[in-house]
Amino acid sequence: MLCNREIETMTRAEMTKLQTSKLQKTVKWLQEKSTFYQEKLDKLGVRPDELELADLTGLPFTTREDLAGHYPYGLLTFPLSAVVRMHTTGEAVPVAVAYTSGDIGKWLEMLARSLVAGGLNPTSVLQIAAGYGLSPEGFGLHYAAEVIGATVIPAGDLEPLEQLKQIEDFGVTFLAASAGQLLQLAEAARQAGIDLQALPVSTVYAIRTQVETGLTAQLAELFRADVIEIYGVNELIGPGIAGGCPARNGLHIQEDYFYPEIIDPVTGVLKAEGEFGELVLTSLGKEAMPVLRYRTGQLAALEHAPCSCGRTLVRLRV
Numbered sequence: 001m002l003c004n005r006e007i008e009t010m011t012r013a014e015m016t017k018l019q020t021s022k023l024q025k026t027v028k029w030l031q032e033k034s035t036f037y038q039e040k041l042d043k044l045g046v047r048p049d050e051l052e053l054a055d056l057t058g059l060p061f062t063t064r065e066d067l068a069g070h071y072p073y074g075l076l077t078f079p080l081s082a083v084v085r086m087h088t089t090g091e092a093v094p095v096a097v098a099y100t101s102g103d104i105g106k107w108l109e110m111l112a113r114s115l116v117a118g119g120l121n122p123t124s125v126l127q128i129a130a131g132y133g134l135s136p137e138g139f140g141l142h143y144a145a146e147v148i149g150a151t152v153i154p155a156g157d158l159e160p161l162e163q164l165k166q167i168e169d170f171g172v173t174f175l176a177a178s179a180g181q182l183l184q185l186a187e188a189a190r191q192a193g194i195d196l197q198a199l200p201v202s203t204v205y206a207i208r209t210q211v212e213t214g215l216t217a218q219l220a221e222l223f224r225a226d227v228i229e230i231y232g233v234n235e236l237i238g239p240g241i242a243g244g245c246p247a248r249n250g251l252h253i254q255e256d257y258f259y260p261e262i263i264d265p266v267t268g269v270l271k272a273e274g275e276f277g278e279l280v281l282t283s284l285g286k287e288a289m290p291v292l293r294y295r296t297g298q299l300a301a302l303e304h305a306p307c308s309c310g311r312t313l314v315r316l317r318v
């Protein structure tokens, strides 16, 4: 099932055209509105209207330190009156991310694509075990699932045993939580002698901020359920930048909203298709805090070959 057929099955030529146009607008906006990027871009003599995707390699990277150093409002390109929500990464040195209502809409669209890829539909009962708070997971999942029309059980504040009872009481068919919370649930069930595999859950969404192999298979075995990973970089936007599909063949990047590059983590030079390196993301269309070439610190490779699920969006492999 596809959430946005036009975008998710776009030809490469159409996607490149869309990305180029969004990149030009983003850079133009930053040149006009961002004190952080203005000087850097002007020094390089960047002319947004002439930018091609390949020219990104000539633009500066943005690091976590850059974002944390401007906490909480330093990178806003809109007045605070246009910001409808703030989330943070929740660490000791946090990064704050501001959302206009337009940004919220874009985020929910990205997240909904991954939820639909896992089969969520209006007949589904989805329990959200992820936290609702400054961290973006719970609120993002909640509203994206409501847009799809699923029945949502907001259970982020419950202890693991209460979560398990709730799953039974409500006949929960879809469960969403961070990967760590899912493992905690499984351990709580084991200790209490509850048969996890007898629960009605058929699909589990595992929210990740780190990409690594092996966890999907482990969760699939523990819950005897389909597992769809949803990857996010909370320094940029909530979860949903990339998500799994029924083909289990890497995570499709929502590349109409975030343009990915893979670089050599030491030299910063662009890697070729299929080569592993550091994932770098540029926001395309983010309004309140657009970011150029953010270094995620995650090692991955990109694959453009067609996926058997029908999506043409580039896949992130780890």
Ligand SMILES: [Zn+2]
Pocket: 244, 245, 246, 247, 248, 249, 252, 307, 308, 309, 310, 311
């Ligand atoms: Zn696929």
